[in-house]
Amino acid sequence: MIVRPARAEDILALAEVAARSYSVSFGTILEPEVLATRNAAFFAERFRSSCECMLIAEQNGKIAGFLLMTDGHIDMLFMDPAVSGQGGGARLLEAAEKRGAKSLECFRDNHGARRFYERHGWRVTRRYEREFAGRNRSFVFYEKGAAT
Numbered sequence: 001m002i003v004r005p006a007r008a009e010d011i012l013a014l015a016e017v018a019a020r021s022y023s024v025s026f027g028t029i030l031e032p033e034v035l036a037t038r039n040a041a042f043f044a045e046r047f048r049s050s051c052e053c054m055l056i057a058e059q060n061g062k063i064a065g066f067l068l069m070t071d072g073h074i075d076m077l078f079m080d081p082a083v084s085g086q087g088g089g090a091r092l093l094e095a096a097e098k099r100g101a102k103s104l105e106c107f108r109d110n111h112g113a114r115r116f117y118e119r120h121g122w123r124v125t126r127r128y129e130r131e132f133a134g135r136n137r138s139f140v141f142y143e144k145g146a147a148t
Contacts, residue, residue, distance in 0.1 A: 001064060001088045003095045006047075006054035013063045014054070015044035021065075021078035029107050034133040050075075055095050057088035067092040074104035077113075093120055097144060108138035117142050 006014065019040045026035065047054065050068055057065040057079065065079035065088045074096055079089045093101075106113050108127065126141040 001057050001059045001086065001091055003091050004056055004058060006051050006056050006066065008051055010054075010056060010063060011044055011047045011051060012040070014047055014056070014066050015040040015042075017063055017065060017080045018043035018047075018076070018078055020081055024081045025078065025110065025113065026107070029109050029137075030133060037133075055092055057092050059083060059086070059088065064088045065092060067096050069096050069099065069101055072100045072102040074101050077104075089116060090120065093117075102144055104142045106140050106142060108140050114140065 019038060019042075022038045022043075023035055026038075047068075050070070053068055053070050053075075055067045055069075056063055057067075063080070064083040064086075066076070067074060068076040074093075077089060077092055077096075104117065104122070106117065122142040122144055124140045125143045127138070128141070129136045129138050131137070132139075
């Protein structure tokens with residue numbers, strides 16, 4: 001799997017990966033009506049203004065996952081469910097760390113993602129609630145190498 005910067009022509013494929021991944025990742029955390037709004041069109045619009053902040057994991061010429069990072073904060077890291085667990089997420093995370101990734105936020109109940117980040121040396125430094133999609137939700141804030 002290779003990691004490369006995103007290009008404008010990747011936006012639609014990225015949006016499709018995001019929509020599939022979001023549904024699988026948050027299917028037990030968010031309500032169906034919220035998940036329905038996070039479709040490929042939603043993500044394509046989001047990515048149009050942030051493509052230059054994205055890295056792509058590519059496998060056999062196809063987008064397998066992506067990472068969006070702004071100002072040292074990882075905003076999103078998603079792998080296509082069809083290729084999850086094959087090392088692409090780790091490669092993206094490593095590339096982000098080399099580019100200065102220092103923090104990220106995760107749903108408290110996203111246990112798979114939390115195990116992934118903790119396996120790679122990220123530590124929870126704060127637990128809190130904030131509004132997301134019209135409701136208060138529980139989150140954890142991670143920092144690389146921070147003490148627990």
